[in-house]
Structures are given as structure tokens and as C-alpha cells.
Amino acid sequence: MSAQLIHGKPLADSILDRLRAEIEQEGLRPGLAVVLVGDDPASAVYVRNKKRACERAAIASFSHELPASTTQGELLALIARLNADPAVHGILVQSPLPALIDFEAVIEAIDPRKDVDGFHPYNLGRLAAKLPTLRACTPYGVMRMLEHAGIDPSGRDAVVVGASTIVGRPMALELLLARATVTVCHSRTRDLASKVAGADIVVAAVGKPGFVKGEWIKPGATVIDVGINRGADGKLCGDVEFDVASQRAAWITPVPGGVGPMTIAMLMQNTVQAARAARR
Ligand code: NDP
Numbered sequence: 001m002s003a004q005l006i007h008g009k010p011l012a013d014s015i016l017d018r019l020r021a022e023i024e025q026e027g028l029r030p031g032l033a034v035v036l037v038g039d040d041p042a043s044a045v046y047v048r049n050k051k052r053a054c055e056r057a058a059i060a061s062f063s064h065e066l067p068a069s070t071t072q073g074e075l076l077a078l079i080a081r082l083n084a085d086p087a088v089h090g091i092l093v094q095s096p097l098p099a100l101i102d103f104e105a106v107i108e109a110i111d112p113r114k115d116v117d118g119f120h121p122y123n124l125g126r127l128a129a130k131l132p133t134l135r136a137c138t139p140y141g142v143m144r145m146l147e148h149a150g151i152d153p154s155g156r157d158a159v160v161v162g163a164s165t166i167v168g169r170p171m172a173l174e175l176l177l178a179r180a181t182v183t184v185c186h187s188r189t190r191d192l193a194s195k196v197a198g199a200d201i202v203v204a205a206v207g208k209p210g211f212v213k214g215e216w217i218k219p220g221a222t223v224i225d226v227g228i229n230r231g232a233d234g235k236l237c238g239d240v241e242f243d244v245a246s247q248r249a250a251w252i253t254p255v256p257g258g259v260g261p262m263t264i265a266m267l268m269q270n271t272v273q274a275a276r277a278a279r280r
Contacts, residue, residue, distance in 0.1 A: 003223070003249040006149045008141070012053075012261035015144075019057040019272050030275035031060040032090040032116065032267075033082045037075065037101070038068035043094045050092065050264055057268045062088060072101045076109050083111040089278055090116030090271035095166075113277060116270035119166055127173045134270050136170035141262030142203060142224050143174050149251055151201070151222050153180035159195050161185045161212060161239070162205030167226055171203050192216075204239035214244020222251040226259050 023030060032054055036047045047063075054061035064078060075097075082088045091114045097103050107115070112122035118136035126133045146153060158180040162168035172184045185195055196202055196216040204212045205226035217223060223246075227239030238255030246252050253259055 003246040003252040004149075006145050006224075006251055006253045006258065008145060008253065008258045008260060008262040011145065011148050012141075012265035013056070015265040016053055016057040016268060019059075019268055023058050023272060026276075028272065028275050028279070029060065029087075030089050030271050031062060031087045032092060032271045033062045033064060033085075033088045035064045035066070035075075035078065035082075035091065035093045037066045037070050037094075038098050040096065043096070047094050050267060053264045053268050057272070059268055059271055060087070068098050070098070070101070072105065075101060075106055079106065079109045083109075083114060086278075088114065089275040090114055090267075092117055092267065114274060116267055116274055117166075118170065118270065124165070124170060124173075127170055127177070130177060132174075132177065134274065135174070135266070136166060137266040137270065138167050138205075138226060138259060138263045139171040139174040140266040140269075141259055142171060142226070143178065144266070145224070145253065145259070145262055146178075146201070146222070149222075151251065153178040153201060156180050156200035157183070157198055158201040158203070159183045159185060159199035160203045160205065161192065161196065162203075162207075162226070164205065167205040168203075171205065171226075175201070175203075202240075206239045208239060209237050210239070210241040212240045212245070214241040214246075214248060217245045217248040219248050220250045221248070223249045223253070224259065225253050225255050228255060228260060 051061050082091050091110050107119045112120045118134045123134045153175050158175045160168050160172045163184050163186040172182045175182045193216045201222045203224045209229040209231050225238035225240040231237040236256045
């Protein structure tokens with residue numbers, strides 16, 4: 001492998017430790033409500049990791065574990081209570097939600113000041129308007145990783161593969177804000193290989209193991225793999241064909257231990273930011 005790895009875990013841990021120190025110094029008592037509906041095993045793991053991060057950063061976590069039979073009305077009633085609770089500065093609703101609940105309706109019901117995932121149209125709009133407030137955690141974490149590795153996107157050609165509301169779109173907006181020239185690819189994109197081959201920075205957020213082929217990567221490029229998939233061997237893997245890509249790239253993120261821990265660290269960062277804003 002010739003690429004250097006951009007590890008997310010140690011960077012995430014250092015952010016959590018710094019948040020803890022800042023919270024203690026400022027006498028802040030940030031609180032995060034973590035809402036889990038149903039019994040999806042992957043979601044349970046994510047929620048557990050988020051609660052652990054709360055402990056490390058000294059953020060209070062309030063757990064709401066609801067059965068899969070929960071109705072949209074019941075969930076919206078809980079959101080209304082959390083919106084009104086002064087001890088709660090951030091509200092996290094773990095996706096996926098059961099099929100009968102409209103995820104967008106739930107996100108829009110969250111007070112944008114408590115939308116620490118950064119998914120509310122208000123916060124996405126603020127990012128689009130070059131006024132980022134609570135920023136979507138995964139793209140925010142990716143930007144922190146680039147900064148940490150000393151990679152300035154300004155003037156670079158960036159390709160984002162994936163255009164979802166929670167990753168691909170806000171990722172493109174973050175890169176644009178950092179003055180990259182951004183191409184966003186999705187399932188209707190033609191000749192994806194040539195788009196990726198032109199990129200100085202590639203961000204893959206598709207949700208398909210090894211989907212971005214290593215031979216597409218421009219030599220010396222930076223490759224950020226957001227994907228978290230279960231491979232045929234049962235192990236976690238990303239969206240990028242890591243073995244080949246890491247021979248060509250200058251920088252690459254591993255899966256696991258790359259973007260995942262940074263997403264959680266940015267959730268904590270946003271919760272502290274929301275708590276500070278509430279105190280003003
Ligand atoms: P979605 O399924 O919501 O979006 C996938 C995107 O990939 C869509 O925009 C889709 O296009 C695009 N896509 C699908 N097929 C193709 C194709 N053949 N060519 C080009 N683009 C394609 O997924 P998410 O954005 O929620 O998640 C993506 C991955 O990131 C998943 O593995 C998920 O687990 C992971 N993830 C990781 C996080 C982390 O912290 N590391 C956080 C969040 C997600 P279209 O819009 O046209 O449908």
C-alpha cells in the first residue's frame with residue numbers, strides 16, 4: 001500500500017476529550033436525547049456507540065427506546081416533549097425508522113436548534129446559503145479529517161458518489177463551501193469511472209461494498225470512504241475497493257475506523273454547540 005491512512009478513531013477521541021475539558025471549564029451541561037424505534041441490530045450498535053461517546057465527552061444522554069409498533073403520532077409527541085425540555089439540547093432519531101413512519105416528517109418536527117444531526121431543511125439550507133449552523137455530522141467529520149491531513153479542497157476537483165440528503169448532498173455543499181469544484185454522482189450518472197478518474201478528492205457514499213473500483217482512482221488522489229457495509233465474508237467494509245485504491249491514492253480512509261467515529265464525534269460537537277447557543 002502506498003497511500004497514507006487518515007484514521008478517524010484517534011482524531012475522534014481527541015475531539016471528545018477536548019469537548020469534555022471545554023464543558024467542564026464552561027460549566028456547561030449539554031444533553032442529548034437518543035431515540036431508537038424498533039429493534040434493528042445495526043441501529044442498536046450505532047446508538048450504543050453514540051451513548052459511549054456521550055460518556056467520554058461528559059454529555060448527558062437521555063435514552064428513548066420505543067417498540068417497532070410505535071406510531072408516527074406517538075413519535076411526534078415525544079419529539080414535541082423533547083423540543084420543550086430545557087435539559088435536552090440535541091435530539092437524535094436513529095434511522096432507519098419503521099416503514100410506516102415518515103422520516104422527513106419526524107426530522108422536520110425537531111426544533112432546528114436541537115437538530116444535532118444537521119438533517120433539518122433549515123440546517124441544510126443554512127449550509128447551502130454558506131451560513132452553516134448545525135452541520136450534517138458525516139460531511140462535517142469528513143471536512144475535519146481532510147483538515148487534519150492537511151488537505152485543502154480549495155481549487156481541487158472533488159467527486160461525491162452518492163446524493164442522499166444525509167451524506168452526499170451536504171457533503172457536496174461542504175466541499176463547495178471549501179471552494180472545491182464539485183461533481184455529484186448518483187444512480188443515473190453516466191460513465192462514473194471517468195468522473196471518478198478526474199477527481200483529486202473522491203468521497204464514496206453509496207452503500208455498496210467495493211463499488212468504487214480501485215483502478216478508477218487518479219494516482220495521488222484523496223479517497224474518503226463513507227460506506228459501511230457487511231461484506232460477503234461477514235466483515236465490515238466500505239464502498240471503495242480498498243486494496244487497489246490504496247495502491248494509487250495518496251490518502252485513504254479505512255473502514256472501519258475512518259469516517260464512522262468522526263460522525264459520532266461531530267454529533268457530540270454539535271450537541272455542545274447547541275447547548276452553548278441555548279445558554280446565550
Ligand atoms: P442512500 O441509500 O440514502 O444513498 C445512496 C446514494 O448512492 C444515492 O444517492 C444513490 O443514487 C447512489 N447510488 C446508488 N447506486 C448507484 C450507482 N450505481 N451509481 C452511482 N450512485 C449510486 O445511502 P446513504 O447516503 O444513507 O449511505 C451511504 C453509505 O454510507 C451506506 O453504506 C451507509 O451505511 C454509510 N453511512 C456511513 C456513515 C458513517 O458515519 N460512516 C453515516 C451515514 C451513512 P440515487 O440518489 O440516484 O438513488
